[in-house]
Structures are given as C-alpha cells and as structure tokens.
Amino acid sequence: MENVTIRMLAERLQLSTATISKALSNSHEISEETKQRVLALARELNYVPNPYASSLRKKASHTIAVVIPEVADSFFAEAINGIESVAQEKGYHVLIYLTHENSGKERGILKDFQSGRVDGVLISVTTETASAPHGLDQLVKEIPIVFFDRVCEDVIAAKITTDDAAAAYKATSHLVAGGCRQIGLLAASPHLSISNRRAEGFLQALAAHGLPQNKAAVTYCSNDHATTKQLLKKIFREQQYDGIIATTEKLATAVYEVCEEMNLRIPQDLQVIGFSNLSTARFLNPSLTTISQPAFDMGKAAATLLFKALKNNSFALSEQQQVIPSALIVRKSTIAT
Amino acid sequence: MENVTIRMLAERLQLSTATISKALSNSHEISEETKQRVLALARELNYVPNPYASSLRKKASHTIAVVIPEVADSFFAEAINGIESVAQEKGYHVLIYLTHENSGKERGILKDFQSGRVDGVLISVTTETASAPHGLDQLVKEIPIVFFDRVCEDVIAAKITTDDAAAAYKATSHLVAGGCRQIGLLAASPHLSISNRRAEGFLQALAAHGLPQNKAAVTYCSNDHATTKQLLKKIFREQQYDGIIATTEKLATAVYEVCEEMNLRIPQDLQVIGFSNLSTARFLNPSLTTISQPAFDMGKAAATLLFKALKNNSFALSEQQQVIPSALIVRKSTIAT
DNA sequence: TTTATTTACTTAACCGATTAAGTAACATAG
DNA sequence: CTATGTTACTTAATCGGTTAAGTAAATAAA
Structure with a gap:
C-alpha cells in the first residue's frame, strides 16, 4: 500500500x-x-x-539540535533529559550530535545547520573550541542558539551557566576549613570558560584565605584518560597536595583511580571534591564530596529559552543569560568541620 | 541575505x-x-x-531514530555512543526519543515514524511494552528496525541482545560459590524479555545447584525509585536473602541505598551483583561485582545492521539476530572463592 | 555522406504539503 | 434592489531539490 x-x-x-x-x-x-x-x-x-513536505514549505522543521561533547557523562545525560522534557512537551524533535571534544567535528556539525535542518541549537562546546571560534559568531546570527554550561564567552548569545566561580570558591573554602593548605585544581582545558571561571573562583578563595597562588595550583588535563592519569601521578608525586578539586566528573574518577594506585588515602592524605552529578557519588569509597550542577534544570532552562525565541520572533534571545546555582554536597572525601 | x-x-x-x-x-x-x-x-x-527538499523528493531522510527509555543510565548512554559512532561515519543524523518507560508515549513516537521522518529505527522497549505490542509488528513491515537489549521476542525483527540467561546463570553460580543459599533476583518488569531471560538463567542455576526455586526468588520492581525502595525494604525484612542479583543499574544502586538504611553489610550480610555498566562500579563502597554488558558494541552492532539494510534493500534484516556476551566482573560486593 | 552514438546540457514534472488569490453561493446591510 | 460581507470552498504557485525525458551539437561508425 x-x-x-x-x-x-x-x-x-x-x-x-x-x-x-x-x-x-x-x-x-x-x-x-x-x-x-x-x-x-x-x-x-x-x-x-509528511514532515519534510511541511518543513520545506513552512521553512520550519520542528526539530532542534543538541550538540555536546559526549553522552556518557551524568551532567550531559541529565541535561538531555531536561531538554527532552521541554521538547516533548512542545512537540519538537531532538537531533543529537556528539563532538567527542573535537572542534573540527563540531565545526562540521554547525555548518550543516545553515541548511535549515533545525530550527534552533543547544550547544555545550568542546574543550578545544577556542574563545573566538570558527564561524560560531556567524551561526548565532542565522539561527537561534543557546549555549549551556560550556559557553563561548566572546560570542554574544544566550547562555545558561552555573555559578562556576562561586562554586569553586565554596569548594576551596570548604577544603581550607577542612585543613588543606596545598590545594590543586584540575581543569579540562584552558580554552573552556567553565574551567577559567572555576579557576578564578579557586584562586580568589586561595587569596582570601591567605594561601599562596603558586603556578602548580591549576593543572589542565587531557581528554585522554590514560594521559590524564599519567599527568596526575606526576603532579601528585611532585606537589604535596592535601586537597584536590576536580572540575569534571571524569577527572574526579581519575583522581580516585590514581589515589588507589598510588596508595593515597582519601581524605587523610588527599581531600577530594568533584564537580559531578554522579548518582553514585554517595556510594563511592569514600563517598565523594561534590559540587553538583543543576544539569536537568540547565537543560530545561536552555530549551525553554530556545522555544521562547522560536515562538516569539522579537524575543531578544542573544541577550538572555541565566545562572543557576550549583550546590556543595559534603561527603566523606573531605573532612568536614 | x-x-x-x-x-x-x-x-x-x-x-x-x-x-x-x-x-x-x-x-x-x-x-x-x-x-x-x-x-x-x-x-x-x-x-x-536544503535537506528537506532532498528528503521530500528522494524519500530518504538520512536520519535514524533511537528510541530508549532513558539516557541517564550508563548502558543507554554507551549504546548511544556506539550508535552515533556508526551514524557519524555514514553521515546519518540521529534523532533521540525518550519513552520514560511509558508505553503510551512509545506508541506515539513510533506512530510518527510512519511519516517517513526517519529511514530506520533502533529501539529498546519500555518495561510496560507488552510482548505482543501496539502496532510494532505493523511498523516492522514498514520501516527498517532493529531492537537492541530490550527486545520484543514475539515480533519478527532484527535483534541485538546479550546472553542474558547465561549471564544470570553465571552470576547466580558465583553467588552460590560464595556461599549464598537464599538468593533473590530483582527485575524491572515481567513484560520485559531481558527480565525473563535473566530470571530463567537464574532459576536454572538455582536448580543446577540444588537450591529451591521458591516464589520469592524473583521480585519485580517499580519504575519509581521510592516505591522500589519500599518494596526492597519489605522483602529484605521478610526473606532471609544472603545474595541479590539486581538486573538493572538503577536497582543495583537502590540495593546499596536500602542496605545502608537497613544497616545490612555488603557482602557479609548480603552479597550483591548488579547488571551494570557504571564506570564507578569499582569505586563503590564496597566495589560492585557486575555483569557488564557490551553496551557500546551492542549499539554499534545494531546501527551497523540497520545501515546494512538501508544500503542493501534485499538484505533480510528481520532475520538478523546477534548475541554479544556480557562479562562477570568480580569485585568486593560478593565473596570470591 | 549518411546514420548512430555520445556529450552536455535543458525542460518540465515531481515529491507532499501550504497558502495567497480567486470564486460562486448565499446572507446581510443600506 | 443593489452593495457588501461572509462562507466554503478551488486554483495555482510555492518551498528547493531531483530526475525522466528531450534536444542540439559534436563525434564516430557504416
């Protein structure tokens, strides 16, 4: 038939x-x-x-794109949940693109969006994406776009972030209160706004507590797990850290791995705080003190903003900025006071 | 312009x-x-x-749909990774649909695919999806479709599964070897083929080891976390389990939670095995013995099969079946011998 | 030299829905 | 009893590519 x-x-x-x-x-x-x-x-x-006949004529696809580095990360998984909840409600379809932290791939994906395939874009950029990136400024003018979490600060566009600096400040203060005097921060990339904001809050807190801000305090890790582990072993040997803030989930688990292999006891030898939404954080050995980001809400907020712009053409999307606070959840990988 | x-x-x-x-x-x-x-x-x-002009004329969208219950689960996240790796290589776009274990929602999503929106479908059904489901048999004839992990056994279609029964058998034997005599299996739904196959392997193992197969051995839990916890507390109180097999990731963490709240020690009071791909399994307290499914490979295999069918029209997709083995990874939530 | 074939295009229909513009029939207003 | 609206449609163009069928000119074969 x-x-x-x-x-x-x-x-x-x-x-x-x-x-x-x-x-x-x-x-x-x-x-x-x-x-x-x-x-x-x-x-x-x-x-x-036929949706494509309709899309062709109406020049609207009822489809949005979500561009993220990876899915196997509880932050992004939860963010997708938030996005999808809004999209489903509005009857929109969701295309997923994974950049795998490769900015070349990212560029290719974004270029395709000039075709009208999607009505809007939600993006969290790669660790490689430079601050003044490949035609992103261009795309922003052509299609509604909302950055979430990993934003490009130089691009004028809608952004949903969490209070990265404040959260890092809080985390640092917590470590200091727990007795740490030699704290290190592990970041994903010097290009990444969230890394920089977190480092900023971290350094501010060090200063506020009268601790020296030596160069070794902030370490940029690799996207490759094995390389990161090597690096961690090296700096853990060289520096006498008594506290570590891992600014991504993968880095937090890498710290646990390395500590196990180096026979470093958490929290006795090294206190650890991870920026993480791991549902298993409370069951880790020891349970992990986290800065938990409102991943679901951030995804939801980003999508809500996007749909507002899609519905109302005169909505000044690119001026929208929302900061949703993260929470410090104290567990046993740090010494509470 | x-x-x-x-x-x-x-x-x-x-x-x-x-x-x-x-x-x-x-x-x-x-x-x-x-x-x-x-x-x-x-x-x-x-x-x-313009992709839609082309799709309209060529009646091919270069887009596939992935329909899954949720993303915030490491199995599905990894499966998406596997699917996306193939899709990206073939230049296909990936639409994601979350059913949230709601078969009504699932039906709605599948119905939309009759529109020609996607060239093919990869699906892992909900816990509610009955064995002879809503027009799935119908859809199978209209569009290339591959089931993965949570398949509908009654529907004639391509299926990628893992060796559920054998894995459950292995898990059960491991518990028996570790001294367990009163083992319970927690499953997601009596409708789900994977639940049934796992229960089957479990019961076979009990028989093989001369243990009674009492009714209480298999417990079907809820999709709601709180309800499941209530249920677990109840059965843990009533039955004298010394071993538990949790057939989903969420159930495994629920067991950890309930044990904590009931002051049951793992593995001394209760040995636990989880079907799970949690990357943090080894860091849990105690580290979790798992049946680890080849999630990435299953996603990849499912997508590869689908693309083979899309390229070669005469490929007998619905006859394809692949079973990819899971692995038992022994850790400290069970007592190795 | 005539016919057949190849090359490099063009014309126009088509995919399936949407929509501006047109129209016939009838109702209402002045 | 016209003029004006309103109702309930139809016609035809359109969105932006794709493709079957056609054609003129050049080349090869007979």
Missing part, C-alpha cells in the same frame, strides 16, 4: 488538497461538517503527514 | 537547476569544467543544500 497523502484524501472526498490541508489544521475557512469528514477519512486510512 | 539555493547558482552561471544539481552530485552527464565552475560558486556563496 502506498503512503497516504493529502491528495489521496482529496480524491476520495472529491475535495481539493487545499481543503484537506486546511481542514486538518482546523482552519476557520472550512465547514464543521467537512472537517469531520476529512478527520474521519484521515483516521480510517491512517494518514500521517 | 537570502538562503542560497540551487536556483541562485543556476542564474548566476546561466545554467539550469538540473545542471547544478547534477554537477553537485558529480554526475557523469556534466562536463568537468562546468562541475568546477559550479563547485567554485557554491563554495563562494556558501551554498548548503
């Missing part, structure tokens, strides 16, 4: 395709009786409209 | 749109010189073809 089209409905009912189309969209131009007849036949023949 | 279309290129070069289209697709009908001129102008004007 061929696909049921509006034309088939039209022929069966001896009406024009225009009438069918209008009847299906409940236009006031069509009589109630005709609408019912159309609806009934549509249901009977199991008519499903 | 208006969007650049094939027509604009045609006008500038004093050629027909047909020529442009063919030149861009590197048709042999077009001279090398013309191709070069077209390519050059296309690049200059930053021409990006």
Whole structure:
C-alpha cells in the first residue's frame, strides 16, 4: 500500500488538497461538517503527514539540535533529559550530535545547520573550541542558539551557566576549613570558560584565605584518560597536595583511580571534591564530596529559552543569560568541620 | 541575505537547476569544467543544500531514530555512543526519543515514524511494552528496525541482545560459590524479555545447584525509585536473602541505598551483583561485582545492521539476530572463592 | 555522406504539503 | 434592489531539490 497523502484524501472526498490541508489544521475557512469528514477519512486510512513536505514549505522543521561533547557523562545525560522534557512537551524533535571534544567535528556539525535542518541549537562546546571560534559568531546570527554550561564567552548569545566561580570558591573554602593548605585544581582545558571561571573562583578563595597562588595550583588535563592519569601521578608525586578539586566528573574518577594506585588515602592524605552529578557519588569509597550542577534544570532552562525565541520572533534571545546555582554536597572525601 | 539555493547558482552561471544539481552530485552527464565552475560558486556563496527538499523528493531522510527509555543510565548512554559512532561515519543524523518507560508515549513516537521522518529505527522497549505490542509488528513491515537489549521476542525483527540467561546463570553460580543459599533476583518488569531471560538463567542455576526455586526468588520492581525502595525494604525484612542479583543499574544502586538504611553489610550480610555498566562500579563502597554488558558494541552492532539494510534493500534484516556476551566482573560486593 | 552514438546540457514534472488569490453561493446591510 | 460581507470552498504557485525525458551539437561508425 502506498503512503497516504493529502491528495489521496482529496480524491476520495472529491475535495481539493487545499481543503484537506486546511481542514486538518482546523482552519476557520472550512465547514464543521467537512472537517469531520476529512478527520474521519484521515483516521480510517491512517494518514500521517509528511514532515519534510511541511518543513520545506513552512521553512520550519520542528526539530532542534543538541550538540555536546559526549553522552556518557551524568551532567550531559541529565541535561538531555531536561531538554527532552521541554521538547516533548512542545512537540519538537531532538537531533543529537556528539563532538567527542573535537572542534573540527563540531565545526562540521554547525555548518550543516545553515541548511535549515533545525530550527534552533543547544550547544555545550568542546574543550578545544577556542574563545573566538570558527564561524560560531556567524551561526548565532542565522539561527537561534543557546549555549549551556560550556559557553563561548566572546560570542554574544544566550547562555545558561552555573555559578562556576562561586562554586569553586565554596569548594576551596570548604577544603581550607577542612585543613588543606596545598590545594590543586584540575581543569579540562584552558580554552573552556567553565574551567577559567572555576579557576578564578579557586584562586580568589586561595587569596582570601591567605594561601599562596603558586603556578602548580591549576593543572589542565587531557581528554585522554590514560594521559590524564599519567599527568596526575606526576603532579601528585611532585606537589604535596592535601586537597584536590576536580572540575569534571571524569577527572574526579581519575583522581580516585590514581589515589588507589598510588596508595593515597582519601581524605587523610588527599581531600577530594568533584564537580559531578554522579548518582553514585554517595556510594563511592569514600563517598565523594561534590559540587553538583543543576544539569536537568540547565537543560530545561536552555530549551525553554530556545522555544521562547522560536515562538516569539522579537524575543531578544542573544541577550538572555541565566545562572543557576550549583550546590556543595559534603561527603566523606573531605573532612568536614 | 537570502538562503542560497540551487536556483541562485543556476542564474548566476546561466545554467539550469538540473545542471547544478547534477554537477553537485558529480554526475557523469556534466562536463568537468562546468562541475568546477559550479563547485567554485557554491563554495563562494556558501551554498548548503536544503535537506528537506532532498528528503521530500528522494524519500530518504538520512536520519535514524533511537528510541530508549532513558539516557541517564550508563548502558543507554554507551549504546548511544556506539550508535552515533556508526551514524557519524555514514553521515546519518540521529534523532533521540525518550519513552520514560511509558508505553503510551512509545506508541506515539513510533506512530510518527510512519511519516517517513526517519529511514530506520533502533529501539529498546519500555518495561510496560507488552510482548505482543501496539502496532510494532505493523511498523516492522514498514520501516527498517532493529531492537537492541530490550527486545520484543514475539515480533519478527532484527535483534541485538546479550546472553542474558547465561549471564544470570553465571552470576547466580558465583553467588552460590560464595556461599549464598537464599538468593533473590530483582527485575524491572515481567513484560520485559531481558527480565525473563535473566530470571530463567537464574532459576536454572538455582536448580543446577540444588537450591529451591521458591516464589520469592524473583521480585519485580517499580519504575519509581521510592516505591522500589519500599518494596526492597519489605522483602529484605521478610526473606532471609544472603545474595541479590539486581538486573538493572538503577536497582543495583537502590540495593546499596536500602542496605545502608537497613544497616545490612555488603557482602557479609548480603552479597550483591548488579547488571551494570557504571564506570564507578569499582569505586563503590564496597566495589560492585557486575555483569557488564557490551553496551557500546551492542549499539554499534545494531546501527551497523540497520545501515546494512538501508544500503542493501534485499538484505533480510528481520532475520538478523546477534548475541554479544556480557562479562562477570568480580569485585568486593560478593565473596570470591 | 549518411546514420548512430555520445556529450552536455535543458525542460518540465515531481515529491507532499501550504497558502495567497480567486470564486460562486448565499446572507446581510443600506 | 443593489452593495457588501461572509462562507466554503478551488486554483495555482510555492518551498528547493531531483530526475525522466528531450534536444542540439559534436563525434564516430557504416
């Protein structure tokens, strides 16, 4: 059986395709009786409209893109949940693109969006994405876009972030209160705004507590797990850290791994705080003190903002900024006071 | 600036749109010189073809759908990774749909696929999806579809699974070897094939080791976390379990939570094995013995199968079945012998 | 030299829905 | 009894590519 089209409905009912189309969209131009007849036949023949015909004509795809570095990370997974909850409610479809921290891949993905494939974009950039990036400024003018978490500070666009600096400040203060005097911060990339904001809050806190801000305090790690572990072993050997702040989930677990391998006891030898949304944080050995980001809410907020812009053309999307606070959840990888 | 279309290129070069289209697709009908001129102008004007115009005409969207219960689960996250790796390589786009274990939602999502929105579907069904489900048999005939992990056994279709029964058998034997005599299995749903296959392997192992297969051995839990915890507390109080097999990741962490709250020591009071891909399993307190599923490979295999069917129309997709083995990884939540 | 074939295009239909513009029939207002 | 609206449609263009069928000119074969 061929696909049921509006034309088939039209022929069966001896009406024009225009009438069918209008009847299906409940236009006031069509009589109630005709609408019912159309609806009934549509249901009977199991008519499903072709979304691409509609997209082509209306220049709207009812689809958004989510561009993220990876999915196997509880922050991004939860963010997708938040995004999807809004998208599903609004009847939008969600395309997922993974950049795997590769900015070249990211560029290719973004370039495709000039085709009109999606009505809007939600993005968290790669660790490689430079602050003044590849045509992102360009794309921002062509299509509604909302950055979340990993934003490009130099690009004028809507941004949903968490209070990175404040959270890092809080984490640092907590370590200091727990007796740490030699604290290190592990960051993903010097290009990443969140890394920089977290480092900023960290250094401010060190200063506020009268601790020296030596160069070794901030370490940029690799996207490669093995390389990162090597690096961690090296700095743990060289520096006498008594506290570590891991600014990503992967780094936090890497610290646990390395500590195990180096026989460093947490928290006795090294106190650890991780920026993480791991649901298992409380069951780790020892349970992990975390800065927990509102991942679901950030995704939801980003999507909500995007849909507001899609509905209301005059909405000044690029001026929107929202900061949703993270929470310090104290557990046993740090020494509470 | 208006969007650049094939027509604009045609006008500038004093050629027909047909020529442009063919030149861009590197048709042999077009001279090398013309191709070069077209390519050059296309690049200059930053021409990006409209995917929906193409989809409409070619009746192919170069898009696949992934329908899963949730993303915030390491199995599904890794499976997406596997799927995406293949899709990206083939230049396909990936739509994600979350059913949140709601079969009504699932039905709605699947119904939409009759529209031609996607060229193929990868699905892991909800816990509610009955064995003879809502038009799934129908859809299978209309569109290439591959089930992975949570399959519908009654539907004739391509399926990628893991060796659920064997893995459960192995897990059970491991517990028996560790001294367990009263083992319980926690499953997500009596409708779910994976639950049933795991229960099957479990019961077989009990029989093989001369342990009674009392009714209380298999417990079906809820999708709601709080409800599940209540249930676990109840059965842990009533039954004298010394071993538990949690057949989903969420159930495994629920067991940890409940044990903590009931002051049950793992593994002294209760040995625990979880079907889980948690990267943090080894850092849990105690580290969790797992049946680790090849999530990435399953996603990859499912996608590979789907693309094979999309490329080769005569490929007998629905006859394809692959079983990829899971591994028992022994850690400290069980007592090794 | 005539016919057949190849090359490099063009024309126009098409995919399936949407919508501006047009129209016939009837109702209401002035 | 016209003029004006309103109702309920239809016609035809359109979105932006793709492709079957056609054609003119050049080349090869007979």
